[in-house]
Amino acid sequence: MSSHLLPAECAGHSVGTFNTLVNTLLQALLTAQCAISAPELWPLDYAEEALKHGLDMYDFVIVGAGSAGSVIASRLSENPNWKVLVLEAGGDPPTESEVPALFYALEHTNGTWNYWTEHSDKACLAWTKSRCYWPRGKMLGGSGAVNAMLYVRGHRGDYDGWAQAGNTGWGWDDVLPYFERSVQPSGSKEQPQGYVTLNDFPVHDEDIEQMIFQGAAELGLARVREFAEGSEIGYANLPGTFQNGKRSTTAKSYLSTVSKRANLHIIKNARVTKLNFDEIGRNVRSVSFTLQSKHEMNVNIGKELVLSAGAIETPKLLMLSGVGPAQHLNQLKIPLINDLHIGDNMQDHVYVMTFMKLNEHKARAWTTLDSLDSIYNYLIHEKGPLSSHNTVSLTGFINTLKKSAYPDIEYHHFIIRRGDFAGLNIFLTGLSINEQFRAQLLKALETSDILGVYNILLNPKSIGNIRLRSSEFIEPPIIRHNYLTEPEDEATLLRAIRFQERVLNTLAYESMNANFLLPTIDECDVYELRSDEYWSCYIKYFSTTLYHPVGTVKMAPEMDETSCVNPRLRLNDCNNVRVVDASIMPKIPSANTNAATIMIAEKAADFIREDWLNEE
Known part of the structure; x- marks a missing residue:
């Protein structure tokens, strides 16, 4: 590869040997990138x-x-x-499909059917257009x-x-x-x-995983090797459909x-x-x-x-x-x-996203060098943070009523490190969270790590439907999700959030100064924070599709x-x-x-x- 890849003023200060070394590196990186989805x-x-x-x-x-x-x-x-x-x-x-950490970057692209559901006053009010974004693979x-x-x-x-x-x-x-x-x-x-x-995802956020597992253990929930018959409740790292970092x-x-x-x-x-x-x-x-x-x-x-x-x-x-x-x-x-x-x-599976601040003013800031190291490690070694998808595989299954051996709620977790604004933007853009709440979350990331918790309803009673918009195949269908039209669904999600409140009070979470990050929501803030009325209002805003x-x-x-x-x-x-x-x-x-x-x-x-x- 020629030295033309380098700026002229930079290349001019080299006798040639180092230009060659740098261009060899660039060639190796570009070749590795092309090979990801060859x-x-x-x-x-x-x-x-x-x-x-x-x-x-x-x-x-x-x-x-x-x-x-x-x-x-x-x-x-x-x-x-x-x-x-x-x-x-x-x-x-595309390349982004193959890289585990970039799965949110695929949304709103030509690789997806970019569906929007009909408006509802019961869900997705914090999302763009106050409607749920339903991407499907294309x-x-x-x-x-x-x-x-x-x-x-x-x-x-x-x-x-x-x-x-x-x-x-x-x-x-x-x-x-x-x-x-x-x-x-x-x-x-x-x-x-x-x-x-199937393989286990590599763990790159050991401190967060330890906090979540220990917090669950303090509440009597076991860490299980796999969710199999007889062990349907507990916390585990789910295996994934990936191999060699792809x-x-x-x-x-x-x-x-x-x-x-x-x-x-x-x-x-x-x-x-x-x-x-x-x-x-x-x-x-x-x-x-x-x-x-x-x-x-x-x-x-x-x-x-x-x-x-x-x-x-x-x-x-x-x-x-x-x-x-x-x-x-x-x-x-x-x-x-x-x-x-x-x-x-x-x-x-409708879920409600709740957010926690961790280690406010104490968290180590993510830097540009961290990003560059991550990219290099992935391209050359197929390892590093890009080879996994954060803490998403760390999954909890619980029964909020404790009346069954089977779960009614599932939890996923997504950590964004302090200062990783690019990572948070990919996440929020994928979710389609609107500008008002995006700005608040980005502001909080200046001083804290942010842990997103997916509170997932496993057995929804609310039933939706699909209808044609017209007889033309090019038209997207009418999608009515009907989330939370059955009161039992909201009641179960409220119990799921109450469980997260208990988690926050564990020694494991307190050791990382974990607290809810509650965005300003005019409609909800008239209620006492974290009251039933408040959470019921919050659920309308931060609920969406899994x-x-x-x-x-x-x-x-x-x-x-x-x-x-x-x-x-x-x-x-x-x-x-x-x-x-x-x-x-x-x-x-x-x-x-x-x-x-x-x-x-x-x-x-x-x-x-x-x-x-x-x-x-």
């Missing part, structure tokens, strides 16, 4: 071949290469006699390429509840083998090779590793616009999609269409194609194919009038459409949802194999 990490794009030669019929067409779609494509293409096509609306993940890996990479299954009660609702084959004992299969390190004919790579999505682990199979094609930047049914509406004959935002194409389906576009795009696509609530589709003049409760039953929408294409027995897919995930009254993603969940699990989504796809792959091999 093209060879990802499947080849079949788009140009499709444009040049058209598309033949495929046995299976999969919409979406996210956490579920990548699994399905990998498993179905194990059969060399089946031709499999994946249509993904986005492209390869790239290989889907939302698994923008999430916090945490892997936790949920518990027996979650899945036994699915089975008790009539979903035969979905109890804990039924789904556990599929969780295990997905991460199985070695395979056999009876137990296929697993692909999910994110590991199912698009990388399941799909890229097998993408050279002759019977598997992946088309990127392919946005599906409509499912084309036959005259009687019992089979989808083809799928229409736009390629690279300008080419309109169709692909015919030989055996089955698999919808894995996620809990927002899957119901949207079904409704655009005439499958959904009859009254709603009639209003938009969309010809009705099938009257189903598509878009209903939407559930999400990015876990599910349930919008509900799985239930067909005799259940709210059913959209049956327990084998076939779309009701349709012979060749299966839905395989988080939208089928009848009830949200008491945990982050990515592990469960992967499990669903593994189980669905068996359904598909069984159904079609029996016919062949």
Whole structure:
């Protein structure tokens, strides 16, 4: 690399040797940056071949290469006699997706669907537009390429509840083998090779972790190695879907590793616009999609269409194609194919963010040198703070009523060190907190470390829905979260905050001079600080999504009038459409949802194999 990388006045003061050394370093850094998300990490794009030669019929067409779609494509293409096509609306993940510490930097970008919910006076009032920002992944890996990479299954009660609702084959004992299969390190004919790579995140904030674990212990909550049957309550560091300092999505682990199979094609930047049914509406004959935002194409389906576009795009696509609530589709003049409760039953883990100041006027200030060291360590050694995601993996599960062995609240923690204004800005921009409250938090960071605590409602009673805004596929849907419309939800979150008040009184937290950081909120400050009335008002402002929408294409027995897919995930009254993603969940699990989504796809792959091999 030439010395032109250096300013002329700087290069002119060197006889040349040191310029060469510095430019060698710069070359190494740039090469390392390019390698983070290099093209060879990802499947080849079949788009140009499709444009040049058209598309033949495929046995299976999969919409979406996210956490579920990548699994399905990998498993179905194990059969060399089946031709499999994946249509993904986005492209390869950007560098920021691969770097664990930068997951908040992916929001508000072209790598995400940037949805905003409808206004509500019960949640998100501290956010821009006083609405909740709901990003979803639009790239290989889907939302698994923008999430916090945490892997936790949920518990027996979650899945036994699915089975008790009539979903035969979905109890804990039924789904556990599929969780295990997905991460199985070695395979056999009876137990296929697993692909999910799990590792413990490196810890770079030992003092904060020690404070949180010790504070929980003072309140009688154990530190557990993993959340497994019999140990559903306590605090632990969750494992993550990452390896060697980089994110590991199912698009990388399941799909890229097998993408050279002759019977598997992946088309990127392919946005599906409509499912084309036959005259009687019992089979989808083809799928229409736009390629690279300008080419309109169709692909015919030989055996089955698999919808894995996620809990927002899957119901949207079904409704655009005439499958959904009859009254709603009639209003938009969309010809009705099938009257189903598509878009209903939407559930999400709403949480309330509380903030704590630590070591005010005593905390060591973060410096530019710290940032530079972090960047260098990551690029050259794949280590350092950028190789982790802060303290987010440190997770607590508690039951606020102490009436159950299962949790009703989950806690995540996010530390920002004093003076790390760039880090706090990435965090606040990702969350979409408005300028008024952003300024207050940035001011507090001048003198203190700030610990953000996510108080997460695990078993929401409030149910939202999704509807079309128009019959045009380009329009974002109408998302009504309906957070906190059921009083029990707010009551549980209030108990969660009261638990944090108890945490603040522990010796561990007192040793770090921990106190609530309460932003000025005119509406709330008329009440006594930390009274029930105050916290109830605060919750309206600092509540939002944990990015876990599910349930919008509900799985239930067909005799259940709210059913959209049956327990084998076939779309009701349709012979060749299966839905395989988080939208089928009848009830949200008491945990982050990515592990469960992967499990669903593994189980669905068996359904598909069984159904079609029996016919062949």
